[in-house]
Amino acid sequence: MVFLGSAELGTRNSDLMPTEFPALPCFPCPHGSNCCSWGVTLSEAEAEALGARYGRDEVYRTRWGEWRTRVKQRRCAFLVDNGCTIHKDPHYPEVCRAFPWTDAETGGPYEYDQTICPEFLAHPELVRIGKAVGK
Ligand code: SF4
Numbered sequence: 001m002v003f004l005g006s007a008e009l010g011t012r013n014s015d016l017m018p019t020e021f022p023a024l025p026c027f028p029c030p031h032g033s034n035c036c037s038w039g040v041t042l043s044e045a046e047a048e049a050l051g052a053r054y055g056r057d058e059v060y061r062t063r064w065g066e067w068r069t070r071v072k073q074r075r076c077a078f079l080v081d082n083g084c085t086i087h088k089d090p091h092y093p094e095v096c097r098a099f100p101w102t103d104a105e106t107g108g109p110y111e112y113d114q115t116i117c118p119e120f121l122a123h124p125e126l127v128r129i130g131k132a133v134g135k
């Protein structure tokens with residue numbers, strides 16, 4: 001996924017966000033874009049737009065009604081050569097935009113396992129910073 005600059009973050013959740021997050025080495029990711037291993041949850045609008053633009057087979061709906069990107073060869077279908085091919089798309093998933101610092105739905109701290117980004121294993125202080133988001 002990506003590291004977001006503070007300006008970009010600030011426009012989305014300025015009431016909840018700190019002004020700076022530590023930079024992560026996302027481009028190119030030295031961890032094979034591990035955070036893209038499971039695909040990502042999409043909003044209805046994102047699924048509709050991405051499916052229309054890149055192919056209906058690239059997104060799917062789970063039996064629980066959740067839209068997701070397809071996973072192919074153990075990575076999100078939109079990851080090619082260790083880079084996200086839809087990063088500049090207006091419907092780049094909000095969840096990817098927010099990871100690993102904030103929850104795309106609430107704007108609060110990311111509540112799931114941040115160590116899917118190996119940087120958080122190597123630098124535990126990053127986890128503490130993540131938990132402080134919005135406090
Ligand atoms: S949309 Fe891009 S950043 Fe998000 S999981 Fe897929 S490849 Fe990774």
Ligand code: SF4
Pocket residue numbers: 001002003024025026027029030031032033034035036099100116117118119
């Ligand atoms: S695994 Fe970590 S460093 Fe690599 S792209 Fe994902 S968030 Fe960035």
